Amino acid sequence: MDELLRAPADVRLHDIDTRSTPGFDGDKADGERALADGVDELSSLQERLHAASTAGETRRVLLVIQAMDTAGKGGIVRHVIGSVDPQGVQLAAFKRPTEEELSHHFLWRVEKQLPAVGKIGVFDRSHYEDVLIGRVRELAPADEIEQRYDDIAAFERRVADSGTSIVKVMLHISKDEQKERLAERLDRPDKHWKYNPGDIDERMLWAEYERAYELAIERTDADHAPWFIVPADRKWYARLAVQSLLLSALRDLDPQWPSADFDVELEKQRLADS
Amino acid sequence: MDELLRAPADVRLHDIDTRSTPGFDGDKADGERALADGVDELSSLQERLHAASTAGETRRVLLVIQAMDTAGKGGIVRHVIGSVDPQGVQLAAFKRPTEEELSHHFLWRVEKQLPAVGKIGVFDRSHYEDVLIGRVRELAPADEIEQRYDDIAAFERRVADSGTSIVKVMLHISKDEQKERLAERLDRPDKHWKYNPGDIDERMLWAEYERAYELAIERTDADHAPWFIVPADRKWYARLAVQSLLLSALRDLDPQWPSADFDVELEKQRLADS
Numbered sequence: 001m002d003e004l005l006r007a008p009a010d011v012r013l014h015d016i017d018t019r020s021t022p023g024f025d026g027d028k029a030d031g032e033r034a035l036a037d038g039v040d041e042l043s044s045l046q047e048r049l050h051a052a053s054t055a056g057e058t059r060r061v062l063l064v065i066q067a068m069d070t071a072g073k074g075g076i077v078r079h080v081i082g083s084v085d086p087q088g089v090q091l092a093a094f095k096r097p098t099e100e101e102l103s104h105h106f107l108w109r110v111e112k113q114l115p116a117v118g119k120i121g122v123f124d125r126s127h128y129e130d131v132l133i134g135r136v137r138e139l140a141p142a143d144e145i146e147q148r149y150d151d152i153a154a155f156e157r158r159v160a161d162s163g164t165s166i167v168k169v170m171l172h173i174s175k176d177e178q179k180e181r182l183a184e185r186l187d188r189p190d191k192h193w194k195y196n197p198g199d200i201d202e203r204m205l206w207a208e209y210e211r212a213y214e215l216a217i218e219r220t221d222a223d224h225a226p227w228f229i230v231p232a233d234r235k236w237y238a239r240l241a242v243q244s245l246l247l248s249a250l251r252d253l254d255p256q257w258p259s260a261d262f263d264v265e266l267e268k269q270r271l272a273d274s
Numbered sequence: 275m276d277e278l279l280r281a282p283a284d285v286r287l288h289d290i291d292t293r294s295t296p297g298f299d300g301d302k303a304d305g306e307r308a309l310a311d312g313v314d315e316l317s318s319l320q321e322r323l324h325a326a327s328t329a330g331e332t333r334r335v336l337l338v339i340q341a342m343d344t345a346g347k348g349g350i351v352r353h354v355i356g357s358v359d360p361q362g363v364q365l366a367a368f369k370r371p372t373e374e375e376l377s378h379h380f381l382w383r384v385e386k387q388l389p390a391v392g393k394i395g396v397f398d399r400s401h402y403e404d405v406l407i408g409r410v411r412e413l414a415p416a417d418e419i420e421q422r423y424d425d426i427a428a429f430e431r432r433v434a435d436s437g438t439s440i441v442k443v444m445l446h447i448s449k450d451e452q453k454e455r456l457a458e459r460l461d462r463p464d465k466h467w468k469y470n471p472g473d474i475d476e477r478m479l480w481a482e483y484e485r486a487y488e489l490a491i492e493r494t495d496a497d498h499a500p501w502f503i504v505p506a507d508r509k510w511y512a513r514l515a516v517q518s519l520l521l522s523a524l525r526d527l528d529p530q531w532p533s534a535d536f537d538v539e540l541e542k543q544r545l546a547d548s
Contacts, residue, residue: 260463264460
């Protein structure tokens with residue numbers, strides 16, 4: 001599945017079917033079963049990654065999730081990340097920057113949220129906002145936006161080199177699907193809190209955002225920090241796909257239970273005597 | 275169940291049966307079923323708490339978990355807290371203080387980890403370590419330890435007054451049960467990483483720790499920051515009990531879906547036009 005999701009060179013989002021399910025033949029029920037089937041392995045790999053870190057292993061995973069509003073970032077966090085021991089996860093949601101954050105380089109707040117050794121870090125939005133809304137809304141001069149792609153590339157190179165497996169996901173929904181999801185939020189009083197009139201303002205700029213995503217992906221895709229475009233009109237598929245990407249990253253790390261750094265027999269004796 | 279677990283005045287841990295299941299008549303299978311039955315309500319209350327916070331509600335929950343080694347803190351986090359959307363949880367594990375932390379008042383690092391509005395904060399160990407290992411190991415002069423109880427009481431008073439429902443749990447295991455659990459860690463190579471020879475050193479001071487817990491509970495129990503003593507030799511019971519305590523705290527808050535702060539009909543029109 002993973003290779004089918006890897007962003008192509010010269011990506012054109014419009015050409016990627018948001019209702020497709022690359023690499024998976026089943027329907028929703030099959031997809032939900034497959035997701036459930038992956039939970040134990042994901043959980044076990046996470047525990048081994050953590051265990052290995054207590055013995056000096058310095059590797060970790062960073063999942064970056066970017067998407068248009070309503071594309072299902074929250075559902076991924078809840079249903080995929082939520083199946084992992086919370087002690088093994090470091091979740092950071094990047095919202096509109098604070099005054100303090102704005103007074104620093106845009107990567108300042110990102111650096112602080114990088115996952116510790118042995119952790120699965122998850123970015124719900126990320127430094128990419130600075131070249132997405134940053135570009136579309138012209139929040140910085142054009143040459144500064146240009147510079148940011150290079151800054152991001154250098155930053156991710158260093159993060160990868162220091163032992164982090166980076167997985168970058170764009171959840172890709174259609175404009176029509178977003179309309180339906182926003183309509184549902186407006187129809188249900190228990191969903192009103194998720195709705196923000198500003199969502200429509202951004203929606204009006206759909207094509208500009210698509211272009212900004214394409215540029216960001218083109219400028220920052222790399223084998224050590226790959227972009228995956230996950231069709232997300234079908235929520236069950238998007239969840240399964242992100243779980244699959246995480247599983248692959250962890251399998252590649254292949255973390256091992258560390259061996260004891262103490263004398264097991266001696267400790268058994270000490271315990272018996274205590 | 276909750277009232278049966280509330281720490282009595284003049285608590286004597288030795289008199290509380292660590293294998294008992296106060297307020298629950300069933301066996302392990304029943305308990306696991308009851309735990310599963312509580313997941314939806316806990317999840318739903320958490321979501322409403324979060325939703326309400328987006329509309330100005332300032333309340334939140336803080337669960338403090340303290341225990342001797344192997345008592346099952348990790349299992350509580352994984353099986354009780356792990357059933358809640360990770361976006362609604364703020365988990366802090368307090369380990370041996372760093373040099374920087376030691377250069378501040380002992381509550382400095384704790385303040386920074388207090389849950390934000392709308393969150394369920396979870397402390398895996400806490401400021402109580404400073405009057406537990408702090409007392410037993412004489413890490414500070416006796417009069418400073420004395421002062422810390424008052425500092426904690428004043429701190430928790432202020433935290434509660436600012437809208438935080440505090441729930442403090444001591445997972446209570448027997449010394450024999452700990453022996454079995456440590457033995458299991460020594461027997462299983464995939465558990466060796468969880469074992470630390472220092473655990474035996476602390477175990478040798480069991481009675482001193484019991485006394486330190488009793489004092490801490492006695493000095494800091496309050497209706498706005500109550501202590502609950504949860505018998506924990508049966509892991510399934512401890513998990514069910516902590517879920518029950520969390521559910522009660524959230525039910526008391528009774529968070530409500532906020533009403534829309536925008537014109538719903540106008541937004542439906544804007545969406546239709548977009």
